Amino acid sequence: MSESALSSAPRVAVLLLAGGRGTRAGYETPKQLAMLGGKPVLRWSLDAFAAHDAISRGVLVASDDVVAAVGELPEGWSYAAAGAERQQSVGNALACLSDWDDDAMILVHDAARPGVTAAVVDRLLAVLQNGAKAAIPTLPVPDTLVEQAGNEAGEVVDRAALARVQTPQAFHLGTLRRAHAAAAGATATDDAQLVRRLGLPVQAVAGDARLHKLTYAEDMDILSGLLGTKAMTRTAVGMGYDVHRLVADKPLWIGGIEIAHSHGLEGHSDADVALHALTDAILGALADGDIGDHFPPSDPQWRGAASHRFLAFAADRVAARGGRIEHVDLTIIAEAPKIGPHRPAIRERIAEILAIPVAKVSVKATTTERLGFTGRREGIAAQAVATLQLPEI
Incomplete structure (x- = not known):
C-alpha cells in the first residue's frame, strides 16, 4: 500500500487473541508462550503488527499468566481480559476501542498463527478501502476430501468450491460491532461467520502458508520449517x-x-x-x-x-x-x-x-x-x- 493511500486511510487496530490453552498441542502452559525460533509464538505476531506502518493501535486479549509472561507491549498496545469463549474475548477487545469511529479498520488475529506477513495485511486493508465490509485470507484445499464415518472413508467431496480460512480477518469497526451485537449468544468459529449472518458479503484475498495454525504438537515442526527457524x-x-x-x-x-x-x-x-x-x-x-x-x-x-x-x-x-x-x-x-x-x-x-x-x-x-x-x-x-x-x- 502506498504512503499516500496509507495517509488517507481510516485508523487501523489489531485485536490479537491469545486466550487459548494449547491442550491439543500437549502444552501444560499456554501454547502461545511456546518458544519458536528463539522467541515465544505470541511475540511473532506482536512484532509483525508493531512493524506495520498502517497499524496505530493494538489490543492483546490474554489471560493473566500470559500477560505476566509477555511483559511490556509495543507502543500503542493495551491488554484486555480473555473470555471463556472467542466471542467474549473479541467483545472485551472491542470495548477498548469505544472511542474509535465505525469507519476504522480492524484486524482480528489468532496468536497461534505466528507467520503474519505485511503482504497479507496489505491485501486485507486494500479491499476494505475499496468498499468491502469484511475480508479474510484463504488458501485452496490441495488434498482430496472425503466424507468419513468412523474409520471408513466415504464419498469424495468436491474441493473446487472449498477454501481454508486463516487470520488475520479484516472488518470495518462498525460492521464488527453490529455482528457481535446481533450474535446474541450464538457461537461461531470466527468473526467472518458473524458478519455473514448479517447478510453481508465477506471478500476473500490470497492467504499465506506461513499462517499455519499451532494446534497439535507436530505443528511446531511445520511452523519451524515454514518460518525458517530450524537452522537457528x-x-x-x-x-x-x-x-x-x-x-x-x-x-x-x-x-x-x-x-x-x-x-x-x-x-x-x-x-x-x-x-x-x-x-x-x-x-x-x-x-x-x-x-x-x-x-x-x-x-x-x-x-x-x-x-x-x-x-x-x-x-x-x-x-x-x-x-x-x-x-x-x-x-x-x-x-x-x-x-x-x-x-x-x-x-x-x-x-x-x-x-x-x-x-x-x-x-x-x-x-x-x-x-x-x-x-x-x-x-x-x-x-x-x-x-x-x-x-x-
Missing part, C-alpha cells in the same frame, strides 16, 4: 550431581515435595538434592556455572531457602537465552525412604517449576545395594541430565 537452534546437554547428609529431626525435601521420614537432608538451603542436581544440569547445558556460583552457601539470604527457587532461576536463564527445555532426566540414589511411591508427585512438581509438560520429565530411583554412604543411609545423592534447545551462537 542447537541442542545442548548438561549433567548435574549433588549429595547431602541425612540428619535427624529435619524435614526431608526431595524433588520439590516434602516426604515423611525420620531424617532430613542437611544443607544451607532446604538441601533438596534432586532439585540441586537438576539446577546444575540446566546451568551446565547453558555453560553458566553451577548452583554455588549463583547461590553461594556463604550468603545468609539463602539459608533455609526453598530449592524450587534455584530451579526456577535456571529455567528463567534458559528463557532469557531464547531457548527451551526439551527434557530432564533425574535419578535419585537412596536406600530409604522409598522414592517409587512419590515419583508421580515429584514429576508433576518439577514440570510445574520448569513450566514444561510432565511427559518431558523423567524421574528414576535406585539404591547402591547397601554399599557406600547412601547404602549406609548416611546421605542421599542425585544425578540429572537436561537437554535444551538454544539459539545458534
Whole structure:
C-alpha cells in the first residue's frame, strides 16, 4: 500500500487473541508462550503488527499468566481480559476501542498463527478501502476430501468450491460491532461467520502458508520449517550431581515435595538434592556455572531457602537465552525412604517449576545395594541430565 493511500486511510487496530490453552498441542502452559525460533509464538505476531506502518493501535486479549509472561507491549498496545469463549474475548477487545469511529479498520488475529506477513495485511486493508465490509485470507484445499464415518472413508467431496480460512480477518469497526451485537449468544468459529449472518458479503484475498495454525504438537515442526527457524537452534546437554547428609529431626525435601521420614537432608538451603542436581544440569547445558556460583552457601539470604527457587532461576536463564527445555532426566540414589511411591508427585512438581509438560520429565530411583554412604543411609545423592534447545551462537 502506498504512503499516500496509507495517509488517507481510516485508523487501523489489531485485536490479537491469545486466550487459548494449547491442550491439543500437549502444552501444560499456554501454547502461545511456546518458544519458536528463539522467541515465544505470541511475540511473532506482536512484532509483525508493531512493524506495520498502517497499524496505530493494538489490543492483546490474554489471560493473566500470559500477560505476566509477555511483559511490556509495543507502543500503542493495551491488554484486555480473555473470555471463556472467542466471542467474549473479541467483545472485551472491542470495548477498548469505544472511542474509535465505525469507519476504522480492524484486524482480528489468532496468536497461534505466528507467520503474519505485511503482504497479507496489505491485501486485507486494500479491499476494505475499496468498499468491502469484511475480508479474510484463504488458501485452496490441495488434498482430496472425503466424507468419513468412523474409520471408513466415504464419498469424495468436491474441493473446487472449498477454501481454508486463516487470520488475520479484516472488518470495518462498525460492521464488527453490529455482528457481535446481533450474535446474541450464538457461537461461531470466527468473526467472518458473524458478519455473514448479517447478510453481508465477506471478500476473500490470497492467504499465506506461513499462517499455519499451532494446534497439535507436530505443528511446531511445520511452523519451524515454514518460518525458517530450524537452522537457528542447537541442542545442548548438561549433567548435574549433588549429595547431602541425612540428619535427624529435619524435614526431608526431595524433588520439590516434602516426604515423611525420620531424617532430613542437611544443607544451607532446604538441601533438596534432586532439585540441586537438576539446577546444575540446566546451568551446565547453558555453560553458566553451577548452583554455588549463583547461590553461594556463604550468603545468609539463602539459608533455609526453598530449592524450587534455584530451579526456577535456571529455567528463567534458559528463557532469557531464547531457548527451551526439551527434557530432564533425574535419578535419585537412596536406600530409604522409598522414592517409587512419590515419583508421580515429584514429576508433576518439577514440570510445574520448569513450566514444561510432565511427559518431558523423567524421574528414576535406585539404591547402591547397601554399599557406600547412601547404602549406609548416611546421605542421599542425585544425578540429572537436561537437554535444551538454544539459539545458534
